[in-house]
Amino acid sequence: MMQFSDLSRLMLPQSIALVGASDRTGSIGGRTLENLTVHSRYGGAMHLVNPGKKEINGLACVPSVSAIEGELDVAIVAVKADAVLDVLDECAAKRVKFAIVFTSGFGEAGEQGKQAEARMAEIVRASGMRIYGPNCPGLNNINAQLGMTFSPAYQLDRQPGPIGLATQGGGMGRTVLQAMARGIGTGLWCSAGNEVDLEVSDFIHYMATADDIKVIATNLEGIRNGPRFLHACQHAARHGKPVVAMKIGKSEYGIKAAQSHTAAISGTAEINSAVFRELGVIEVDDVDELIDTAALLARGRPTGKEKIAVFCYSGGTAALAADKIGGSGLELARFAEPTLARLREQLPDFAAIDNPVDTTGVVLTNPELGYEALKTVAADPNVDLVLYPIPFDYGDITTKAAQSAVRVQAEIDKPLVVAWMSDKPGQGFPTLAEAGVVPARTVGGAVQALRRYVDHGAWQRSHDAAWTPQLLAPRLPDRQALPAGNVREHEAKGLLQAHGITVPRSTIATSADEAAQVFERLGVPSVAMKVVSAGILHKSDVGGVLLGISSARQAAEAYDTIMSAVGQAAEGQTIDGVLVEEMLTGPFTEIVVGIQRDPAFGPICTVGLGGIAIELFKDVARGMLPLTEARAHALIAQTHAARLLQGFRGKPAMDVEALAQALVRISGLIAAHPEIEQLEINPLAVRPAGQGVVALDALLTVEQEDER
């Protein structure tokens, strides 16, 4: 089991030392002191450390950490870069539990800084003291009214609330804090900069059981330690805390930018996304999406079965909302008959009373009617979520519309999602914000958040809480590993067969005569013939493959043709003969199955349609191992291949069950052989239902002993 330290004394310390306290307003030490003493409500012990001062602002000052009496939960280190290591050594000697290091000029600044960070990591290992930072803005525990930060904006951006935020760089963290202007507070913000020790995963783990946090938001440039991240997210899932994540450094340009910013590893975007999906981490692509999604999850608990009502007084806006809902695959609720009857009474004849509801402007001249009709819609038992787009500010009139929305939200227990579409906030926008009806800024943004909300509910219902991913396992010393390097096709197929995957029958021939004999012995209408050589990876490219050989005589000729072609093209390679292999008859669908190893998340399975589909359309799904049958089916269902396999347009249904079983067996094979670096079965022929699957080609690479 992965170890996570108890961070409660970091988040809620009972004793703090500020090393580098200063009376200079505007200095790091001065601003931190102000945040701690003026803008916080901290009741614990406070020690100031500054060798040049006896007291600062009336508080006693000691020359060093070692001079402090009593235990220290947190030492805040706000000294120059060249003094940091000495202070940390002193803190470790003093048995300080946590050191928060603001100072920059370390890993982000070059080689010398990286060495200093390595020393910090050593201090952590040797002493058990945990380090938060360096190069970080500190820790804002807004719900506890404690600002261990030098930010001059601390006092301005501190609305308590249900969002817990874990970031690396600080910039966009503050963007999330400032969503308070939309009525959603971030109660805890951890931003550990260069993450020499404590990292995003530690904060997610803490927030998973923090009572004041309902939703965890994170903004990541890279995941330093895949397994820790997995465990932290699974911990959050077990405690029903949604994690909403924005990963930056996805594109080539973004990776470059992220690397120049921090030293974090930027994993492949596709693999990160696949891992997020499996862990139920809700991936978003911009800060506004992070806010919209986290805010909605803080306001309700999704089931995955939500049906939506659209309520609006502008017909065009209602149509836009309906488009966004339809386009995202969400479902509009069918109103119950009493709802329709009541709306017919309440609204004029020319209103559209069926979902989406277009009340027409009548509710603008009669706000009470607007409240009543909205309440009628929101109270419908078939309605789980209400979307109310307000297209423009119309002074008092839209302020009253906003007030109606606030009133209705107070009376119902399902989220009412308002989209305030205008750039003019008027009084309506702040009315909604102040009441915590966090308005979205666009209909598209609101619907995207609804989609993610519903999807998360579906994930929570369906995911297998007991499943734990198979990470990069150590080699097992007591068993035979596969030989390193490229494994020859027939050997790879032998391994597949040993793990229960059907492969075509075949025999290696070492002469033309033998090839003819093998053909006869196989007794099949046609065979494929492929050169056998560990040195030749791309057999077709050197003329090493002939297909559709349908007589013994042809087989003999083919042998000679292949040997001659390969002999010229692949000089110096050892040729072990030619594989004579039965060719599959009857219909089948070509599926590609691949296993690759991600340094952070272990073996990843890729599955998708073969042929042009995989190359042109990238129609693949990815998942972590181990695969269960349910997980294998879920993976297949993510691809277009699923529709094809189900019996598309009059074609026969193919053996999806056998495909899922094969994926589980491949998963088992990888677990048994952690030394496998890469496996690709292309194609895996999926035959009609009941007839199973056959691995027609296999590429297998085993790592060298010294690669780990």
Added chain:
Amino acid sequence: MMQFSDLSRLMLPQSIALVGASDRTGSIGGRTLENLTVHSRYGGAMHLVNPGKKEINGLACVPSVSAIEGELDVAIVAVKADAVLDVLDECAAKRVKFAIVFTSGFGEAGEQGKQAEARMAEIVRASGMRIYGPNCPGLNNINAQLGMTFSPAYQLDRQPGPIGLATQGGGMGRTVLQAMARGIGTGLWCSAGNEVDLEVSDFIHYMATADDIKVIATNLEGIRNGPRFLHACQHAARHGKPVVAMKIGKSEYGIKAAQSHTAAISGTAEINSAVFRELGVIEVDDVDELIDTAALLARGRPTGKEKIAVFCYSGGTAALAADKIGGSGLELARFAEPTLARLREQLPDFAAIDNPVDTTGVVLTNPELGYEALKTVAADPNVDLVLYPIPFDYGDITTKAAQSAVRVQAEIDKPLVVAWMSDKPGQGFPTLAEAGVVPARTVGGAVQALRRYVDHGAWQRSHDAAWTPQLLAPRLPDRQALPAGNVREHEAKGLLQAHGITVPRSTIATSADEAAQVFERLGVPSVAMKVVSAGILHKSDVGGVLLGISSARQAAEAYDTIMSAVGQAAEGQTIDGVLVEEMLTGPFTEIVVGIQRDPAFGPICTVGLGGIAIELFKDVARGMLPLTEARAHALIAQTHAARLLQGFRGKPAMDVEALAQALVRISGLIAAHPEIEQLEINPLAVRPAGQGVVALDALLTVEQEDER
């Protein structure tokens, strides 16, 4: 040539009558009078019509329109629904040029209202008077300070500016007006409600040559008249005015909502999008996108070759921006050497000076440095657009950052796009807005607008201004039309062949012996055999097709097999024999080409990869006819098929030239036969380069005489 009236006297009238003028504040007539006389700067003649008053607010009042002396450019009709037709008759008799009808309760209210609208259309036809409305909020000519509207918000939302806005429903039009809070003004807003006569297309046509309008924005629920829309957009393109369009009623839900709102036809979303793309109409999917895109096009003229610089003081934010740029396929500029040298001087060592630039927070403490570095980047000759995301409000500090952006924008002639990402506007957001540096609200939104801006430049460079679409042509009475109904495959192929499209050689056999003889005569390795019957559309489904027949004996047997299968399955249908057709040998790529007729936009060509690609991945592109070779190539290039045809992954390059020529010929065929309702060639076999294309199957339907 399509006729468009001169609307200048509607937009800038010299004489106005307000029919239904009222002294009751808050009434439609009263508010309109206030807008015209208090909130407008209108210098022309103003006549008030109200049979019950001698004067209103000191202005003389006449009992009827006929009592007015002199010519009338515009009559504003603000009377009850049952009085509207009489007033319009009177206006027509008076030779009023334009009538603006506010009154609702017509087409949107039911059958009786629709009949009244038909009467209005008759008045237009008979008199030449043009009608704007009914059921509309009026016309806001903000640049001319003239509000012919009853809206109480007229006086609030009137910032002059370069955007011309044409809408149907009014709601989201006001959302666009309120983008003035971001610093972009809408100078003219036309919203003709039920569009009984004047419609969005007329306003686009007017704005195309209006000097005060730089960009045309429109928000459409349906396009009433395809040809008028085409002509208006082409007119705008000829005058270099970009048209940005949001089409609502795209999804099933949205169509339902739009139909309950207005009576406009909602065309197929895919066809609308294809038409927009061809006309250079920039399609957007939400109101914020409409604003971001229109505002950017009002601030610069794209070339399609823009390279972008990202400037930011937060590394994470820079990485997000870089991701968005990379993800959207835009290109980051490579800074010139002097730029890099100057940035190295200006910024600290730990800043990232290469594009994307991360200045680090140093510019926050030294705003002048922020200005200088931004100026350095913006002045780089390789930089065409600058993206400056500001992640949070930081009080004075970010206000100064905004001021620097304003300063730099004033000094350079390329658009500086600022994304103000925070929900707190601070003073920075209004600083940017007031200076006209229309801030986007998200990085994603800013980059999406950049993408559309650059794409529009590319369209402007490459589009063929001389091309005019082929609309639904009338039947030519003097020539032989094809017989109505389903055309038999061999006849369809005959027509293709007559238009220069190669088809396989074939002959109809009417007996088993004849089938054997035809096989021998064709002298090919194998043939396909297909039943010939106009009554059987899906020949395969009834056992009417056999493939791969490779001997005369097999051909004779196949004949009997087909006749017996079809005889049972398609009882009562006339069977004309069995087509014996050569089968293509050698490699080819299956392409699908279809022609369908859109009621608004005429014949539309669909082209895409055949096989599973078209069914699973909907990998098709659509275009209006006629096709030139350049347009055909452009269409092909929109599909994934293009990559495959170019010689994908070591496969041979296919005959794309021949495919493009075939598309042009099919286009000619459709022009010659306007009676064709539908044509589908599936597949059109595209052979290796130089070997041409062959139509392997063809489905052709001809409309009945009485369908038009």
